[in-house]
Amino acid sequence: MPKILLTGWFSFWDGEVTAGDVLALRRVQELLGRAGLAYDTVWSPGYAGAALHLDDVRPREYSHLLFVCGPVHGPQVAELHRRFDHCRRVAVGTSVVDPADPAVTGFHRVLARDAPGREPVRDLSASAPPVSPVPVVGVILTHGQREYGGRRRHEEVADTVTRWLGGMDCAPVELETRLDSRDWRLSTTADQLQSVLPRMDCVVTDRLHGLVLALRAGTPALAVDPVVGGAKVTAQARACDWPALVPAEQLDAGELDRWWEWCLADGREAARRRRRAFLEEPPADGTEGLLDALFARP
Numbered sequence: 213m214p215k216i217l218l219t220g221w222f223s224f225w226d227g228e229v230t231a232g233d234v235l236a237l238r239r240v241q242e243l244l245g246r247a248g249l250a251y252d253t254v255w256s257p258g259y260a261g262a263a264l265h266l267d268d269v270r271p272r273e274y275s276h277l278l279f280v281c282g283p284v285h286g287p288q289v290a291e292l293h294r295r296f297d298h299c300r301r302v303a304v305g306t307s308v309v310d311p312a313d314p315a316v317t318g319f320h321r322v323l324a325r326d327a328p329g330r331e332p333v334r335d336l337s338a339s340a341p342p343v344s345p346v347p348v349v350g351v352i353l354t355h356g357q358r359e360y361g362g363r364r365r366h367e368e369v370a371d372t373v374t375r376w377l378g379g380m381d382c383a384p385v386e387l388e389t390r391l392d393s394r395d396w397r398l399s400t401t402a403d404q405l406q407s408v409l410p411r412m413d414c415v416v417t418d419r420l421h422g423l424v425l426a427l428r429a430g431t432p433a434l435a436v437d438p439v440v441g442g443a444k445v446t447a448q449a450r451a452c453d454w455p456a457l458v459p460a461e462q463l464d465a466g467e468l469d470r471w472w473e474w475c476l477a478d479g480r481e482a483a484r485r486r487r488r489a490f491l492e493e494p495p496a497d498g499t500e501g502l503l504d505a506l507f508a509r510p
Contacts, residue, residue, distance in 0.1 A: 215251070217274040217296070219254050236280055239341070305336035347382045349377070350422075352417040354438075376468050415431055417436070423452070432476070
């Protein structure tokens with residue numbers, strides 16, 4: 213019974229693991245699974261520490277080597293031919309830059325997505341099995357606000373929140389309420405940022421405006437107050453009647469998990485209600501006496 217080793221640039225310590233690589237790999241795994249063929253997949257230790265790595269593999273246990281996706285070139289790929297010289301070696305979904313490269317000629321067969329003198333074919337990732345949607349989460353954090361002195365816990369909060377997010381099955385999108393016309397990575401106008409927020413399933417933030425603008429867009433916000441004893445984030449959550457708030461001194465994964473689940477369930481409708489209230493109810497934002505205050509006699 214043949215046994216196949218699946219490898220690619222995603223297997224090398226210094227190789228990138230891209231979403232396209234993973235989806236291309238899934239396409240190949242799907243085909244092998246349908247055919248009832250046994251295979252193992254090797255990953256970069258830098259990406260998947262607990263997975264099977266090239267250094268762990270016993271080459272003689274395999275009859276075939278299948279190199280998936282990416283460019284076929286360089287000494288690392290050529291080394292696979294030496295190490296697995298007894299295997300039938302095939303590359304699929306790859307780019308060929310130099311057909312004479314030993315990395316290319318060492319394969320028994322190269323099923324390229326593009327190569328000199330050949331008509332290109334679609335990348336394997338285009339035909340991968342359907343993905344499972346995950347929550348899209350806007351992340352708005354600050355490391356500033358020095359005015360709170362010894363009460364500030366901004367660095368600790370950001371570290372705890374980002375480490376927690378790193379373990380969640382979600383698509384994080386780093387956002388910033390700061391506008392900048394010179395930096396393409398930031399919104400130039402408030403309208404641009406407000407066009408992004410409704411597309412999020414949730415916003416995780418330790419900023420006052422991260423909370424308010426998310427609710428204004430009808431998106432649930434998981435807010436953390438980074439100031440011990442509570443400050444403007446806590447005050448704003450109270451003013452907006454928004455419950456998903458974690459104080460700095462109570463911040464841990466359990467609290468974040470609890471409000472995460474709430475935001476992605478009941479919080480969706482709660483955020484939509486807050487949006488309607490912002491739009492339809494008389495403003496309660498302290499401007500009621502503004503004009504009188506401006507023009508009142510001293």
